[in-house]
Amino acid sequence: MNEIAPVTDAAAPKATPTLPDAQTVTEVKHWTDRLFSFRVTRPASLRFRSGEFVMIGLMNDPDPKTGKVKPLLRAYSIASPSWDEEMEFYSIKVQDGPLTSKLQHIKVGDEIILRPKPVGTLVHDALIPGKRIWFFATGTGFAPFASLLREPQTYEDYDEVIITHTCREAGELQYGHDLIESLKTDELLNELIGDGFWKKIKYYPTTTREESPKMGRITDLMRSGEAFEDLGVPPLNPESDRAMICGNLAFNLELKDLFENTYGLEEGANSKPAHFVVEKAFLD
Numbered sequence: 682m683n684e685i686a687p688v689t690d691a692a693a694p695k696a697t698p699t700l701p702d703a704q705t706v707t708e709v710k711h712w713t714d715r716l717f718s719f720r721v722t723r724p725a726s727l728r729f730r731s732g733e734f735v736m737i738g739l740m741n742d743p744d745p746k747t748g749k750v751k752p753l754l755r756a757y758s759i760a761s762p763s764w765d766e767e768m769e770f771y772s773i774k775v776q777d778g779p780l781t782s783k784l785q786h787i788k789v790g791d792e793i794i795l796r797p798k799p800v801g802t803l804v805h806d807a808l809i810p811g812k813r814i815w816f817f818a819t820g821t822g823f824a825p826f827a828s829l830l831r832e833p834q835t836y837e838d839y840d841e842v843i844i845t846h847t848c849r850e851a852g853e854l855q856y857g858h859d860l861i862e863s864l865k866t867d868e869l870l871n872e873l874i875g876d877g878f879w880k881k882i883k884y885y886p887t888t889t890r891e892e893s894p895k896m897g898r899i900t901d902l903m904r905s906g907e908a909f910e911d912l913g914v915p916p917l918n919p920e921s922d923r924a925m926i927c928g929n930l931a932f933n934l935e936l937k938d939l940f941e942n943t944y945g946l947e948e949g950a951n952s953k954p955a956h957f958v959v960e961k962a963f964l965d
C-alpha cells in the first residue's frame with residue numbers, strides 16, 4: 682500500500698458563528714488530491730445514530746441578479762460515532778462540483794453550515810440480530826462505517842465485524858486503513874467496549890486500477906469465492922450474517938442482487954428490520 686502522510690491543519694477555532702446552523706472547523710486532513718476529511722464542532726442538542734447522514738454546506742455566491750445569498754447544501758454521512766463530542770466528515774473533492782470545489786479549501790477556524798436533522802438507513806436498528814456484520818464500501822462510502830466501527834453497539838451485537846473497501850487507487854484506502862489501525866491503541870474504546878475489541882474486525886481492502894496486495898472488485902471476489910477463502914468465513918447466509926452497503930449506485934445494485942438472489946438475504950429498513958441495508962455514497 683502507498684504510504685501517504687496526511688496533511689494536518691489544527692489550531693484554535695474562532696469564537697463567534699456568523700452563518701445559520703454554523704459549526705466551526707477544528708481539523709482538516711488531505712488524504713489525496715481527491716479526498717479529505719475534516720472535523721467540526723457539534724451542536725449541543727444534536728443527537729444521531731452512528732451511520733446516519735446530515736446536510737452540510739457553505740453559503741453560495743450571491744445571485745448576480747438579486748444579490749441574495751443562499752446556502753448550498755449536500756448530504757454527508759457522519760463519519761464520527763454518536764458519542765464523539767465533535768463531528769467528522771470524509772469528503773470527495775469534485776473540481777467543478779458546486780460544493781466541494783469550495784469545501785476542499787476550508788481551514789481550521791472557518792465555519793460550515795450543518796443542518797441538525799440526521800437521517801439514514803445504515804443503522805443497527807434496521808437489522809435483526811445476527812452473528813457477523815459485514816460493511817461493504819466503495820470510495821467515500823467508507824464514511825458511515827468510520828462511524829459504525831467506532832460505535833460500541835457494533836461489538837456488543839456481533840461476534841465478527843468484516844469491512845470491505847474497494848477503491849480505484851491504493852491511496853484512496855489510507856483514511857480507512859489508518860482509522861482501523863487507530864482502534865488498536867484507542868484507550869477510551871478499549872476501556873469502554875473491552876480490551877482487544879478490535880480483534881473482532883476483519884479488514885478487506887481492494888483496488889481495481891492500481892497495484893495493491895488485493896486487486897479486484899469485491900463483487901467479483903465474492904462470486905469467485907476468493908473473498909470468503911481469504912477471510913476464512915463461509916458465504917453470507919440469513920441465519921448468521923447481516924450487512925450494510927454504501928457505494929456507487931451500480932455497486933449497491935449488484936450487491937443487493939447478490940444478497941437477495943444468491944445468499945437469500947432480505948433488505949431491511951428502520952420501519953422493518955431485516956438482514957441488510959443499503960445507502961448511496963453519492964447521487965447518480
Ligand SMILES: Cc1cc2nc3c(=O)[nH]c(=O)nc-3n(C[C@H](O)[C@H](O)[C@H](O)COP(=O)(O)OP(=O)(O)OC[C@H]3O[C@@H](n4cnc5c(N)ncnc54)[C@H](O)[C@@H]3O)c2cc1C
Pocket residue numbers: 734755756757758759771772773775777778779780781782820821824825960961962963964965
Ligand atoms: C445519502 C448520501 C450521503 C453522502 N455522503 C457523502 C460523504 O460522506 N462524503 C462525500 O464526499 N460525499 C457524500 N455524498 C455526496 C455529496 O452529497 C455530494 O454529492 C458531494 O459532496 C459533491 O458535491 P458537489 O456539490 O461538489 O458536486 P455534486 O454536483 O453533488 O456532484 C458532482 C458529481 O461528482 C460525483 N460525486 C459526488 N459525490 C461523490 C463522492 N462522494 N464520491 C465520488 N464521486 C462523487 C458524481 O458523479 C456527481 O454527479 C453523499 C450523498 C448522499 C446521497
Ligand SMILES: NC(=O)c1ccc[n+]([C@@H]2O[C@H](COP(=O)([O-])OP(=O)(O)OC[C@H]3O[C@@H](n4cnc5c(N)ncnc54)[C@H](OP(=O)(O)O)[C@@H]3O)[C@@H](O)[C@H]2O)c1
Pocket residue numbers: 715819820821847848849850888889890898899900901928929931932933935
Ligand atoms: N478515483 C479516481 O481516481 C478518479 C479520478 C478522476 C475522476 N474520477 C471520477 O469520480 C467519480 C467517482 O469515482 P470514484 O473512484 O470515487 O468512485 P467509483 O467510480 O464509484 O469507483 C470506486 C470503486 O468502486 C468500484 N466499482 C464500481 N462499480 C462497481 C460495481 N458495480 N461493483 C463493484 N465495484 C464497483 C470501482 O471499480 P472499477 O475501477 O472497476 O470501476 C472502484 O474500485 C467518477 O465519475 C470518476 O470518473 C475518479
